[in-house]
Amino acid sequence: MTTVTELADEMLALLHHESPLTASLLGIREYDHRLPDLSAQTDLAHRARAESLAQSATSLDRLEEQDAVTRAVVVQQAMALVARVDAKLIEHTLAFQLTAPAGSLLHGLALLRPAGDDAERAYLTRLATIPSYLADAAERHRAGMASGRLPLAYLGRAAVAALDQYLANPEHDPLREPALSDSRATERDKLLEDVVRPAFARYRDVVDTEVVPHGRPAEKPGLCWLPDGETVYAALSREHTTTERTPEDLHQTGLDLIEKLAREYVEIGSRVFGATTVGEVHDRLRTDPALRWRSPEEVLATARETVERAERVAPGWFGRLPAGRCVVEPVPDNEAPNVSAYYNRPALDGSRPGTYFANTYRAQERDRFTAEAVAFHEAVPGHHFQLALAQEIDGLPLLRSLAGITAYVEGWALYAERLADEMGLYSGDLARLGMLAEDSLRAARLVVDTGLHARGWSRRQAVDFLRTHTLLSEADVQVETDRYIEWPGQALSYMVGRLEIQRLRAVAERELGTGLELKAFHDLVLTNGPLPMTVLAEVVDNWINVGRDQRR
Numbered sequence: 001m002t003t004v005t006e007l008a009d010e011m012l013a014l015l016h017h018e019s020p021l022t023a024s025l026l027g028i029r030e031y032d033h034r035l036p037d038l039s040a041q042t043d044l045a046h047r048a049r050a051e052s053l054a055q056s057a058t059s060l061d062r063l064e065e066q067d068a069v070t071r072a073v074v075v076q077q078a079m080a081l082v083a084r085v086d087a088k089l090i091e092h093t094l095a096f097q098l099t100a101p102a103g104s105l106l107h108g109l110a111l112l113r114p115a116g117d118d119a120e121r122a123y124l125t126r127l128a129t130i131p132s133y134l135a136d137a138a139e140r141h142r143a144g145m146a147s148g149r150l151p152l153a154y155l156g157r158a159a160v161a162a163l164d165q166y167l168a169n170p171e172h173d174p175l176r177e178p179a180l181s182d183s184r185a186t187e188r189d190k191l192l193e194d195v196v197r198p199a200f201a202r203y204r205d206v207v208d209t210e211v212v213p214h215g216r217p218a219e220k221p222g223l224c225w226l227p228d229g230e231t232v233y234a235a236l237s238r239e240h241t242t243t244e245r246t247p248e249d250l251h252q253t254g255l256d257l258i259e260k261l262a263r264e265y266v267e268i269g270s271r272v273f274g275a276t277t278v279g280e281v282h283d284r285l286r287t288d289p290a291l292r293w294r295s296p297e298e299v300l301a302t303a304r305e306t307v308e309r310a311e312r313v314a315p316g317w318f319g320r321l322p323a324g325r326c327v328v329e330p331v332p333d334n335e336a337p338n339v340s341a342y343y344n345r346p347a348l349d350g351s352r353p354g355t356y357f358a359n360t361y362r363a364q365e366r367d368r369f370t371a372e373a374v375a376f377h378e379a380v381p382g383h384h385f386q387l388a389l390a391q392e393i394d395g396l397p398l399l400r401s402l403a404g405i406t407a408y409v410e411g412w413a414l415y416a417e418r419l420a421d422e423m424g425l426y427s428g429d430l431a432r433l434g435m436l437a438e439d440s441l442r443a444a445r446l447v448v449d450t451g452l453h454a455r456g457w458s459r460r461q462a463v464d465f466l467r468t469h470t471l472l473s474e475a476d477v478q479v480e481t482d483r484y485i486e487w488p489g490q491a492l493s494y495m496v497g498r499l500e501i502q503r504l505r506a507v508a509e510r511e512l513g514t515g516l517e518l519k520a521f522h523d524l525v526l527t528n529g530p531l532p533m534t535v536l537a538e539v540v541d542n543w544i545n546v547g548r549d550q551r552r
Helices: 004-018 020-026 040-059 065-087 101-110 117-128 130-146 153-168 182-214 229-241 247-272 278-287 296-316 371-378 383-390 406-422 429-454 459-469 474-486 490-515 518-526 533-551
Strands: 327-330 342-344 355-358
Touching: 004 020, 004 040, 004 065, 020 101, 040 065, 065 229, 065 533, 101 117, 101 130, 101 153, 101 182, 117 130, 117 182, 130 182, 153 182, 153 474, 229 247, 229 406, 229 429, 229 490, 247 278, 247 429, 247 490, 278 429, 296 327, 296 355, 296 371, 342 383, 355 371, 371 383, 371 406, 371 429, 383 406, 383 518, 406 429, 406 490, 406 533, 429 459, 429 474, 429 490, 459 474, 490 518, 490 533, 518 533
Parallel strands: 327 355
Antiparallel strands: 342 355
């Protein structure tokens, strides 16, 4: 009989077949020669296999606690894959850097660091398969148009502009970023000139001449305007939040949080600026030139100092710490205009450390008051602690370390922003206003994502809401809006996960009282690997029951 560990290993292998670039970035070498297969036939094969694994896992019974948790993770990851296939986002996603076919390919390949001749040859093999990858993407776009799943014309034009920029700058091709030996570098450059860039040019022409003319207007950006869109969005909401919370409930939760945050803005803003309304606080934060960076070097220096400060304090709040420290680097130049700061987890094989990428692009136009909250989210004690510690788990299937459960991963990072205040890490009230600004964004995401995809909001409505209720720059308002359009449901995960972790901590504090050691709670949450929110609740409940019994 198949064991739950074997099913977990099979599920992880299926996920890596679905996304071989992810496997390579994790340091799992057997996928280094492959790109994702975007064909509809392969999608359906992956879907069938995922359903089979979920059924096999569900049939297992009489499992020990950790095996039961593993079973739940297998089922959740399998059904999340089913939801992704059924959503068919590939058919109408064109521009967002992390999800669109061309942008995600350039982003992922540029992060690779081939080590040794085998890895270099595998990288060249990948480059050689880009034409078929982009041809499949074009076919999926055509299939989407034939079935009424049309992209936004505006985002199609943005994709064409990005591809034009890529094609016009061969000397700065991000696919040259992975360092190769001299002979392999020569071979790579020839591949890029003769094979890769012509393939991107053909794909660019398909988007420009076939897709854009049939694109949707900006007044209809959400899934609710597409066939079966409401059903698809409900499924994606469940996938990203790992809860049964409805779009209607999430929309109202976001509005309630924004109202609550307004009171915090006034409380802190009165001390910093003498402000008496949230509007006055927002206006000062938006317009005061002293609150912008002076140089890219200052951005990096502040990020590094903030991470180091958090590392010094962390042992008082965590029993387990990652073996490797978090590195701080600037966002690569080719990505910087279109992304925010982000974190990349360490490679399993040690070839790449956990890295916080701070965005130094047009630094003088970027807010400095959010820098500390962002560093606590992306690095320490946020993503770096969670993702690096998960990879150090012993005795559990690797799926338990690597499962991409967004509500848990992003929920922890957002929880870390508030935890940092408890830890005394913020340098002052101005930095705490930055914490509130980040909270405002995540609360607004609940409203805007559901507004776009469940309530039929226009792009203009989404932009106006973000302008009013967040402190995003105008450029970031535009980028964030397009992100929600092309990555439906993902933006819900941050606040939903944070609220659930806070709820579970409150339950533990109520049930265990003075017997609760916060270090132990944090270790429990972090050393079980990424979990669906419902499963994390069961793990915490069992832990509370054991703690209660030990006190009797």
